[in-house]
Amino acid sequence: MTDVVHTHADHAAPVAPTGWHRLTYPGWLRVLWVTPIFFGIGLGLPLLIRHLAHWDPVWKGSVLVTIELVTTPLGFLAGIGGFDYWAYYASGRPTRPEDHSGHGARSWRDYFRVNTDHKVIGVQYVVTTIIFFCVGGLFAMLFRAELAQPGDQFFNPQTFNVLVSDHAALMIFLFVIPAFAGLGNYVIPLMLGAADMAFPRLNALSFWLLPIAGVIMVAGMAAPGGGPSAGWTCYAPLCSHQPLGQVFFNMGVQWAGASSIMTALNFLVTIITMRAPGMTFWRMPLLVWANFTTSLLVVIATPFIAGSQFFVMFDRVLHTNFFEQGGGGYVLGYQHIFWFYSHPAVYIMMLPGFGIISEVIAVMSRKPVFGYRLMALSLMAILVLGFSVWAHHMFVAGMAGWLRVPMMVTSMVIAVPTGIKIFSWLATMWEGRIRFTTPMLFALGFLSMFVIGGLSGIYLASVPIDIHASDTYFIVAHIHYVLFGGSVFTIFAGIYYWFPKMTGRMYSERLGKLHFWLTFTGFNLTFFPMHYIGLQGMPRRVADYADRFADINLFISIASFGLGASTLVFLYNMVNSWAHGPAAGGNPWRALTLEWQVSSPPPIFNFDEIPQVVGHPYEYGVPGARHAIFGVPHPEPVGTD
Amino acid sequence: MRKGSIIQLTALSLVAAAICTTVALAIPWLPVSAGREADRIHFVYWFTTIICISVFSVVAAVLVFSVWKFRAGPDDDSDGPPTHGHTQLEIVWTAIPAVLVTAISIVSAVVLAQNGHAGSNPLLVKVKAQQFAWSFTYPNGKTYGYLTLPKDRHVKLDITSNDVIHSFWVPQLSQKQDAVPGQHNMLVVTPTKPGTYPVICTELCGLGHALMRSHVDVVEPAAYQAWLAKGSQAPGSPGLAVFQENGCGGCHTFKPAAATGTVGPDLDNLREEAQKANRGTEAAFVKESIVKPEAYLQPGYPDAMPHTFASQIPPDKLAQLVQYLVKGS
Numbered sequence: 001m002t003d004v005v006h007t008h009a010d011h012a013a014p015v016a017p018t019g020w021h022r023l024t025y026p027g028w029l030r031v032l033w034v035t036p037i038f039f040g041i042g043l044g045l046p047l048l049i050r051h052l053a054h055w056d057p058v059w060k061g062s063v064l065v066t067i068e069l070v071t072t073p074l075g076f077l078a079g080i081g082g083f084d085y086w087a088y089y090a091s092g093r094p095t096r097p098e099d100h101s102g103h104g105a106r107s108w109r110d111y112f113r114v115n116t117d118h119k120v121i122g123v124q125y126v127v128t129t130i131i132f133f134c135v136g137g138l139f140a141m142l143f144r145a146e147l148a149q150p151g152d153q154f155f156n157p158q159t160f161n162v163l164v165s166d167h168a169a170l171m172i173f174l175f176v177i178p179a180f181a182g183l184g185n186y187v188i189p190l191m192l193g194a195a196d197m198a199f200p201r202l203n204a205l206s207f208w209l210l211p212i213a214g215v216i217m218v219a220g221m222a223a224p225g226g227g228p229s230a231g232w233t234c235y236a237p238l239c240s241h242q243p244l245g246q247v248f249f250n251m252g253v254q255w256a257g258a259s260s261i262m263t264a265l266n267f268l269v270t271i272i273t274m275r276a277p278g279m280t281f282w283r284m285p286l287l288v289w290a291n292f293t294t295s296l297l298v299v300i301a302t303p304f305i306a307g308s309q310f311f312v313m314f315d316r317v318l319h320t321n322f323f324e325q326g327g328g329g330y331v332l333g334y335q336h337i338f339w340f341y342s343h344p345a346v347y348i349m350m351l352p353g354f355g356i357i358s359e360v361i362a363v364m365s366r367k368p369v370f371g372y373r374l375m376a377l378s379l380m381a382i383l384v385l386g387f388s389v390w391a392h393h394m395f396v397a398g399m400a401g402w403l404r405v406p407m408m409v410t411s412m413v414i415a416v417p418t419g420i421k422i423f424s425w426l427a428t429m430w431e432g433r434i435r436f437t438t439p440m441l442f443a444l445g446f447l448s449m450f451v452i453g454g455l456s457g458i459y460l461a462s463v464p465i466d467i468h469a470s471d472t473y474f475i476v477a478h479i480h481y482v483l484f485g486g487s488v489f490t491i492f493a494g495i496y497y498w499f500p501k502m503t504g505r506m507y508s509e510r511l512g513k514l515h516f517w518l519t520f521t522g523f524n525l526t527f528f529p530m531h532y533i534g535l536q537g538m539p540r541r542v543a544d545y546a547d548r549f550a551d552i553n554l555f556i557s558i559a560s561f562g563l564g565a566s567t568l569v570f571l572y573n574m575v576n577s578w579a580h581g582p583a584a585g586g587n588p589w590r591a592l593t594l595e596w597q598v599s600s601p602p603p604i605f606n607f608d609e610i611p612q613v614v615g616h617p618y619e620y621g622v623p624g625a626r627h628a629i630f631g632v633p634h635p636e637p638v639g640t641d
Numbered sequence: 642m643r644k645g646s647i648i649q650l651t652a653l654s655l656v657a658a659a660i661c662t663t664v665a666l667a668i669p670w671l672p673v674s675a676g677r678e679a680d681r682i683h684f685v686y687w688f689t690t691i692i693c694i695s696v697f698s699v700v701a702a703v704l705v706f707s708v709w710k711f712r713a714g715p716d717d718d719s720d721g722p723p724t725h726g727h728t729q730l731e732i733v734w735t736a737i738p739a740v741l742v743t744a745i746s747i748v749s750a751v752v753l754a755q756n757g758h759a760g761s762n763p764l765l766v767k768v769k770a771q772q773f774a775w776s777f778t779y780p781n782g783k784t785y786g787y788l789t790l791p792k793d794r795h796v797k798l799d800i801t802s803n804d805v806i807h808s809f810w811v812p813q814l815s816q817k818q819d820a821v822p823g824q825h826n827m828l829v830v831t832p833t834k835p836g837t838y839p840v841i842c843t844e845l846c847g848l849g850h851a852l853m854r855s856h857v858d859v860v861e862p863a864a865y866q867a868w869l870a871k872g873s874q875a876p877g878s879p880g881l882a883v884f885q886e887n888g889c890g891g892c893h894t895f896k897p898a899a900a901t902g903t904v905g906p907d908l909d910n911l912r913e914e915a916q917k918a919n920r921g922t923e924a925a926f927v928k929e930s931i932v933k934p935e936a937y938l939q940p941g942y943p944d945a946m947p948h949t950f951a952s953q954i955p956p957d958k959l960a961q962l963v964q965y966l967v968k969g970s
Binding site: 157229231237241243332366372397405415416423435455462464465472537539542545620 | 697
């Protein structure tokens with residue numbers, strides 16, 4: 001890298017524009033007039049073409065919505081300034097390669113604009129995803145209210161299906177996946193000893209795609225004819241014949257997926273090229289390893305769900321025949337393509353959590369991670385195996401019969417690397433000095449709940465049992481043990497663990513523990529009984545059910561309201577501690593990894609001096625061991641161990 | 642590791658295993674089996690359960706033991722022993738799960754093969770799913786809205802769909818198979834226990850999904866022959882038979898047919914609605930609403946009725962259905 005001389009102006013806060021310039025300066029005022037222009041183009045152009053070509057009808061909802069869901073978000077992004085630097089470059093105007101005016105947060109306003117600082121982007125991600133977590137949870141409570149009794153009470157079947165579909169879509173695409181991207185964004189460059197991500201502008205853009213995807217998903221509910229109601233799996237041919245809202249789902253997934261891919265590319269390049277001197281792969285914290293494997297999964301798998309959603313949308317809008325049986329399409333093709341992404345997506349939603357748990361358990365037990373290399377290698381094993389198991393979602397779908405047994409065996413084999421991780425965490429705690437802080441409680445909650453989710457996964461990997469349990473509430477129970485007891489608990493563990501680093505303040509342990517116990521209890525009361533009603537014969541995604549399940553469903557609904565209410569404790573703790581919490585100091589957990597060796601929150605460019613990594617990240621209990629030292633005059637280059 | 646710890650750990654594991662076993666046995670997790678395939682599936686279920694309880698008990702014991710024994714005091718700033726790994730131990734906990742899942746895989750594969758075996762002389766029943774009803778066609782050509790099966794005979798179900806993907810499931814028979822348009826999927830069931838069991842659609846198929854139910858009567862072979870020999874396809878008028886074959890009751894309430902669906906308009910109010918709609922005589926309105934349901938939508942209801950009935954119901958049967966609906970309203 002060439003040395004660039006930084007001037008004071010480069011690092012200064014942006015000069016606030018005045019007068020008319022405020023309208024052309026990137027920001028919300030520009031959004032207000034650029035977005036309508038793009039909206040107008042998206043509306044006018046197809047109408048004009050259809051009118052000139054004498055196509056009937058001129059006003060065709062599915063076509064207009066599809067085009068609008070591309071142009072309007074582009075208008076928003078252009079307005080807020082997501083493309084400014086590249087537009088300057090492309091139009092031949094002078095650019096400043098070391099322009100940091102859009103970098104870092106000096107006031108709360110800096111969180112509401114395009115910002116290239118990975119720490120700001122991390123916070124933007126986490127806060128945005130928590131908002132969608134609350135919206136998705138609210139949807140769940142609404143349909144649990146409907147399910148409290150058999151028969152129709154509050155919602156008709158259409159609204160019920162929309163709530164179920166959007167609950168899952170928001171939780172998966174707008175909460176779990178991007179929440180991990182947010183935590184990774186904040187922590188990875190710090191852990192690597194880097195000043196920022198490899199592509200800060202791309203990083204900013206990938207965040208701003210996220211609220212777009214979320215708004216599209218939610219707005220689809222108000223679409224004429226009804227919202228997306230084919231479930232988050234959106235199986236063809238049902239979804240090709242759903243009301244207009246389904247197009248919002250198809251397009252919302254595209255924006256979320258693009259965001260996900262861009263972040264993953266950024267993580268990969270950052271991890272490969274921007275490690276501090278001495279930070280070899282075998283000295284990286286396991287959180288970085290976890291995000292490295294996750295990012296590989298994302299860049300390989302996500303294009304498949306993009307394809308599946310484009311194809312169903314083409315079938316509807318362009319009258320292609322990818323999945324329309326009448327036109328020679330292959331109905332089950334949708335499921336093969338969809339699950340080729342969506343099973344790896346399960347690991348996209350789990351591996352970063354594994355990384356968080358490794359950090360928390362090692363630090364809170366004051367011991368090195370047990371079997372560090374095997375922990376990293378088992379992540380890689382899950383990555384590879386993860387691509388060979390997708391058809392276990394299709395054991396009853398009527399696919400080629402011979403595929404069932406091989407896919408069962410590969411699915412079973414995934415239990416081996418996962419088991420290695422569980423046992424190694426237990427061994428890490430063994431004879432440790434365990435501190436039961438809130439992140440550690442969530443880590444322990446994760447361990448116990450994920451074991452249950454993993455074991456119910458063994459049942460479902462077995463083809464004969466899956467034939468009985470597929471598409472029932474047993475599946476609903478299983479995925480919530482894996483994605484709530486698993487992923488969501490790790491996200492909470494991560495948020496509490498890095499909260500002092502992000503805000504410089506300490507959260508309230510008392511409220512954190514209260515939050516954990518309420519969530520843990522509410523979670524089990526809500527989801528454990530679902531195993532039973534599923535095996536007994538209650539299918540998933542039904543607004544109405546047999547009377548004999550009435551009592552237990554009422555119980556589940558009441559428990560789910562309690563679970564929802566526990567989030568209020570979390571929100572109060574976060575907001576209140578962020579504003580009024582006691583100062584946390586740079587390293588409240590006495591951790592060795594690099595993010596804790598700088599102030600809280602860290603300086604705008606993370607490290608005043610480049611750290612020299614000299615050892616492993618988890619050498620707790622080793623006398624005199626250091627992970628990194630500062631102040632080395634000539635740091636040795638990367639790759640020497 | 643001290644000897645005392647091993648004893649305590651073992652005791653904890655046994656306690657955890659006892660609790661799990663009680664939960665597994667005290668609650669009737671599975672429906673009562675009514676078929677040979679279900680018996681085998683229940684066997685795999687219990688085989689897997691024993692293995693899972695063992696694994697879970699060990700993990701739970703270690704977890705509880707660690708939380709109990711290794712808690713740091715409030716002023717304890719010390720670190721734990723710097724153990725980095727233990728190769729033999731890591732080999733053991735890689736190998737044991739591998740062996741266990743291999744065992745489950747083998748048992749599962751054997752049962753899967755057995756459950757797909759229909760014998761030399763199965764009863765072949767064609768199953769057709771559509772939004773939101775099931776119809777079952779027997780070798781003699783007769784079609785019913787419910788399933789009647791003889792006890793102790795292999796039955797091969799040839800399952801397909803008219804529109805979107807559905808899924809055929811009888812919890813007591815444990816077998817399940819998706820109904821996919823354009824595809825004929827086979828499913829073998831061998832009922833062993835007489836009784837009436839629900840047929841449930843388990844794949845989200847649209848607005849009437851929750852109500853897409855039918856039932857299966859498992860009867861003695863003699864009773865099955867008698868049922869088969871009965872002349873009429875279904876009790877009551879021919880119009881009622883058409884109503885039931887096409888699953889109208891999945892979405893519509895209609896008292897004469899004891900139908901209680903709520904997805905579509907209540908057909909008991911057909912006369913008033915025909916007047917409000919003002920699209921010709923009541924019979925003409927009813928006919929149009931079946932063959933071209935999008936032509937007039939009753940306020941408050943979406944365009945959810947399948948557009949396939951024009952080609953699906955032959956003209957004579959359509960006439961019977963229209964007459965039946967007009968008479969009954």
